[in-house]
Amino acid sequence: MILGKIDNLNMKIYLIGVGGVGGFYGGLLAESGADVTLVSRGESFVAIRKSGLVLNCSDGERRVFPVKVIEHVSEIIDPDLIILAVKSYNLEEVSRGLERVINDDTIVITIQNGLENDMVVSRHIHCQVLPGLVLVAASKTAPNKVNQRGSQRKLVFGARSGEITTKMREVESVLKSAGIDAHVSESITQELWKKFLFVLSFASATVVQMGPIGEALNNPQSLKVYKDVLRETITVGKGEGIEFEPDIFDVTLKGALDFDPLTKSSLLVDIQNHRQTEVEALHGVLVRLAERYNLPVPVTYSIYKRILKLRG
Template identity: 30%
Template sequence: MKVLVIGAGGVGGYFGGRLIQSGADVTFLVRERRARQLAEHGLVIKSPLGDAVLPVRTITSAGPGQPFDLILVTCKSYDLASSIGAAAPHMKAGAGLAMPLLNGMAHIDVLRERFGQDRVLGGLCGIFATLSPEGAVVQMEGLPPRLSFGRFKDQIDRKMLDAPASAIEQMMEKANFTSKRIEPIEQGLWEKWVLLTVMAAGTCLMRGSVGSIVATEEGKAVMEELLAETTSVARAAGYPPSDQHLNAARGMLTAAGSNASASMLRDIQKGGATEGDHILGDMLRRARRFGLSTPLLRIANVHLQTYEAERRKAGS
């Protein structure tokens, strides 16, 4: 199976690198600067699960389309349009599948409309990782890296894509990360989105870690109320989180002394773009379509919109 990974940052670099270590045929599509960096130093991974320096194949968007069996899209939501443009020649050159590892749900319809509803599988991952100033992929302490994927409900109902999904499952099982096939994948996507929205809303709104928030008089209650709001949206959509997932999420979101925060908060602290509209904004729009009241989510979304407006003003 030939795999193309779009991006070699914390997500793409880690999971793509671990696939290479397992013997998979992986190529990275990256910008010119990153391609030069990888050619000179290799793909460097620093991780509690084992460091690695890997020679890798790279291509850039300037190259012609090549056929791949699987294209992993590992960008942030604000780079989705450019990633779709970069993937398009390679999707056209073959009959392979795209698997986005973005957070949220809004990108799913965009990708399926662009490439066809049966050329996209759902995917999600969990990892605390970043790029060092030298370009190394640094996996931080926390939950072990995990990647889940699977077919969408309509694909299962129409008995589509079982064979390629099984081949991907076998490939993933050999790699040094936890992998799981979840079907319908909408359930996994919604469960992660429910948790991530609360983490982003709470830590960005309060500008602090979970531990700092819950150390205040009302912080724990606020986080639990945010979780109730996002859970109500998932339930209305037909994908209620399991009790086990909710208990685990509640524990993570209200853990005393926890240093956990959303990557969106780190984006704000660096003055960078955020996925606010893709994560919080889309959740809020769906809540309104269902006629649900989500006042804390509304406030957090306004907060992020204000940050983005000030950022654009400063840029102009």
């Protein structure tokens, strides 16, 4: 159910976390003329303030300058919308800082991989927190440069209750005006699970292959891992009460087969660059949910332990 009438698109936006996804969507918003301020630190902050953002997109390269950027969450003033594009393992710290700068009308959207990110944030702040998801192949190649591959630029968000408010429609409109394929969903939990199926199986196959998705799906061993993890995730989702379409397995696999074959999962990129990973928000969550329902997930569990060992 949609409540109210859209009449105000003058929205003050802050986007926290200028990695591949944050840099790409933040750049599109800035280029469109939206009132957006990026929150970034270190070399990225310096480079963006000095030279703006360089977006190397599937439809050509463009430089976005100037771009408003601040270095600390504490500098946020009167936000209407905050998009959290930091990694899942940074959500606790960022959320504690947000409580001092938000107001009752602020909307916060989480776009990390995983199922529970909005719940993590909601423990620390009092405004509306909406779970979201993105489908885009974007990677940061320099402090102020982002490469984007393929045609997908999707951002889906919504309230777990299914209610759609005027403010949500305003957010959707602002994002669409920037060239982002934005949609408010009445069934966001279902959408999160569908994305989770895609991401977890995609990440698992690329980690086993230690290469991009095209190589992984052409290797019988990693393809089997992909399919096994996908089946396990569907089983656990059903345990959670999610009603998947009958062809969800085939649709998810086709999505991976149709994806840019040179794309690596962000999990693999983090492993290869010896960075902290989002394994707890991905494999860790599925393992814990499987334990709750006493469901076997041997392949997912083995990959989970392998990644923890790599990290250790």
